[in-house]
Amino acid sequence: MTLTTEKQPRFHRDSKPLEMLRSMQTIRRFEERASDDYQAGAIYGVVHCYIGEEAVAVGVCAALNKDDQIISTHRGHGHCLAKGADLNRMMAELYGRQTGYCKGKGGSMHIADFSIGMLGANGIVAGGIPIVTGAGLAAQLEGKGRVAVSFFGDGASNAGPFHESINIAATWKLPMLYVCENNLYSAGTTAAETLALSDVAARAAGYGIPGVVVDGNDVMAVYEAAEAAVNRARAGQGPTLIECKTYRWRGHTERPGQADPRPQEEIEAWRQRDPINRFVTNLMNQELLTEEAWQEMDAEILAAIEDAVKFAEESPFPEPGAAVEDIFAES
Amino acid sequence: MRKISYAQAGTDALIEEMQRDATTFHLATSAPDELVNEFGTDRVRATPIAEGAFTGIAIGAAGSGYRPIVNWGMITFSFVAMDQIVNQAAKIHYMFGGQAKFPITFRASVGGGRRVAAQHSQSPYSMFMNLAGLKMVLPSTPYDMKGLLKSAIRDDNPVISFESNRLMGVEGEVQEEDYTVPLGVADTKREGSDVTLVALAWLVHEGLAAAEMLEKEGVSVEVIDPRTLVPMDEAAIRASVQKTGRLVIADEAGPTAGASAEIATVVTEDRETFAKLKAPPKRVCALHVPIPYSPGLEDHVFPDRDNIVAGIREVLDT
Missing domain, CATH: 3.40.50.920 (Rossmann fold)
Incomplete structure (x- = not known):
């Protein structure tokens, strides 16, 4: 496999690649701001950044419909935004405000928007995989052609829920995509220390389903792989495991002073494969994007994020008494 | 009124509720014949012996508009699914600000007396009571079993039904007409x-x-x-x-x-x-x-x- 071959956009004068670019850049700008505001103390707890991996969430979600469902990980902002989550409500949740997606009860690791099929970020590695497999079962029982997508990392692929869930999905032919974002590290531990195979996708053979390796920094390659898997799932042919080779540019979390064992040269080499730059260059070469249009898009994104921060800052904190609400749903 | 066993009362509750609500379905490591015969294998699924996965599957299906009923068998086996119970099912409604409902019924037998030693003779309900976000029932008669299970299935939250294995064969009067025993009433x-x-x-x-x-x-x-x-x-x-x-x-x-x-x-x-x-x-x-x-x-x-x-x-x- 080579990591440098660009997939040519198949859309001509179609807005979809530009929407995908906008989505990728929105994720990046959102997280740059979230990291700054976290360092400044306006965002609490812990923030895990997805920067460098944007092509995976965007490429996969571009192949989905609004009523298809996804589940995310502790590194969840990218999946939320790629599925169409609202910037204001996301930022407000990070700020711990009443107007946030979870009314300030979840924070960065627990953002969900069930109305757009985003079943939540999840703070337990591999914890979301069975849950979204249940969404796949619901889609199958419903019989309307919906699909469900599990995003997870290389670390989760070593955990029981990954294997148990894929086995069930394969056996029941659930309309599922299992998308492994292999960023080569489980927090600070290398994939090589925890996984005897070079490709997570090879594990698909053990469950009798297709396993695909894709350049996770090439958004069109991810999109095409996802589209094929979605078509397969909608046709009742069952799940596909897609492994996207990618890299996170930042440390495991944004916490200051955290040890990052990764060699600087390795980080630099992956920065050279920036999924956004590659896509921009590609779109410009195809004459689907001009430098001016790109600058304009970026400025619009930055303005939208500024608005989201303003929305968050102006939103009230939840009343302390709200801590005892929402434990149970009222029937 | 008719006289049925505690175990049969549980099965009857499931059959009646699955007839009543097409969004209900059943997951367990074996598919009970009485349910399969009536509802087919789409709604009555035999799962692999992978409690963590099928517990999580129930959570995801519940969040997608279904009303799953999960039988762990013995409570002992639920421990294999502890992440899904503790970190997911108990917290998911609250953590996401109440935006979705998770109506799930989990069934499990508890108790001793069957000479099956430590791993299969447990009554650990207080471990679950210590979590916020799970309801739980513990019936003592066939009448209560049927009425509580029906309430559990109709409830919009995860509910665990702890069922005493010493009582499975105990018979009692159960009315034929539809009824429920409300949760939270001694x-x-x-x-x-x-x-x-x-x-x-x-x-x-x-x-x-x-x-x-x-x-x-x-x-x-x-x-x-x-x-x-x-x-x-x-x-x-x-x-x-x-x-x-x-x-x-x-x-x-x-x-x-x-x-x-x-x-x-x-x-x-x-x-x-x-x-x-x-x-x-x-x-x-x-x-x-x-x-x-x-x-x-x-x-x-x-x-x-x-x-x-x-x-x-x-x-x-x-």
């Missing part, structure tokens, strides 16, 4: 005036036998069955203790941080009820050990009617 299984016995599951029956024995001595025992552990009917327990002034709690689980400790606290923390106490509360529980295999050992560990009688005498003598 039942007075016997009225009395001298002492309140709050008993759980199998020990309700042992407690009723103990009450018969003591009646011959002129001691009047009131037997309260909480039926639901979360939410607990605190008012009913306090009202009974305020009337009798004495409290004995009988539970097949061990005492440490147990449901019995919670029930004692419901009484002693309440100023009005505490003021009426004529004696310290007494717990009659299993010994705090893993359950042993050999009959003499196992029988020594679990409380029965004789232990309950002794416990009641103790609070009467105080």
Whole structure:
């Protein structure tokens, strides 16, 4: 496999690649701001950044419909935004405000928007995989052609829920995509220390389903792989495991002073494969994007994020008494 | 009315609720024939022996508009799914700000007496009571089993039904018409005036036998069955203790941080009820050990009617 071959956009004068670019850049700008505001103390707890991996969430979600469902990980902002989550409500949740997606009860690791099929970020590695497999079962029982997508990392692929869930999905032919974002590290531990195979996708053979390796920094390659898997799932042919080779540019979390064992040269080499730059260059070469249009898009994104921060800052904190609400749903 | 077993009452509840609501479906490591025959294998699925996965699958399906019923078999096997129960099912509604409902019924047998040793003789409901976000029931009769299970299935939250394996064959009257037993409502299984016995599951029956024995001595025992552990009917327990002034709690689980400790606290923390106490509360529980295999050992560990009688005498003598 080579990591440098660009997939040519198949859309001509179609807005979809530009929407995908906008989505990728929105994720990046959102997280740059979230990291700054976290360092400044306006965002609490812990923030895990997805920067460098944007092509995976965007490429996969571009192949989905609004009523298809996804589940995310502790590194969840990218999946939320790629599925169409609202910037204001996301930022407000990070700020711990009443107007946030979870009314300030979840924070960065627990953002969900069930109305757009985003079943939540999840703070337990591999914890979301069975849950979204249940969404796949619901889609199958419903019989309307919906699909469900599990995003997870290389670390989760070593955990029981990954294997148990894929086995069930394969056996029941659930309309599922299992998308492994292999960023080569489980927090600070290398994939090589925890996984005897070079490709997570090879594990698909053990469950009798297709396993695909894709350049996770090439958004069109991810999109095409996802589209094929979605078509397969909608046709009742069952799940596909897609492994996207990618890299996170930042440390495991944004916490200051955290040890990052990764060699600087390795980080630099992956920065050279920036999924956004590659896509921009590609779109410009195809004459689907001009430098001016790109600058304009970026400025619009930055303005939208500024608005989201303003929305968050102006939103009230939840009343302390709200801590005892929402434990149970009222029937 | 007809006479059916505790186990059959559970099956009947499932059949009626699955007929009533097409969004219900059943997951367990084997598909019960009675359900498959009526509802087919789409809605009655045999899963791999992978409790973590099928517990999570139930959560995801519930969040997608379905109403799954999961049978873990013995509660022992639920421990394999602890992440999905503790970190996911219990918290998911709250953590996401209440934006979606997760109506799931989990069934599991509890209790000892079957000579199957430590891993298959557990009553760990207090471990789950310690979490916020799960409701749980513990029926003691066929009538309560059917009515509570129906309420559990209709509830919009995760509910665990702990079902006593000692009671599976016990028969009782169950009405034919549709009914439910509401969650959070205790039942007075016997009225009395001298002492309140709050008993759980199998020990309700042992407690009723103990009450018969003591009646011959002129001691009047009131037997309260909480039926639901979360939410607990605190008012009913306090009202009974305020009337009798004495409290004995009988539970097949061990005492440490147990449901019995919670029930004692419901009484002693309440100023009005505490003021009426004529004696310290007494717990009659299993010994705090893993359950042993050999009959003499196992029988020594679990409380029965004789232990309950002794416990009641103790609070009467105080």
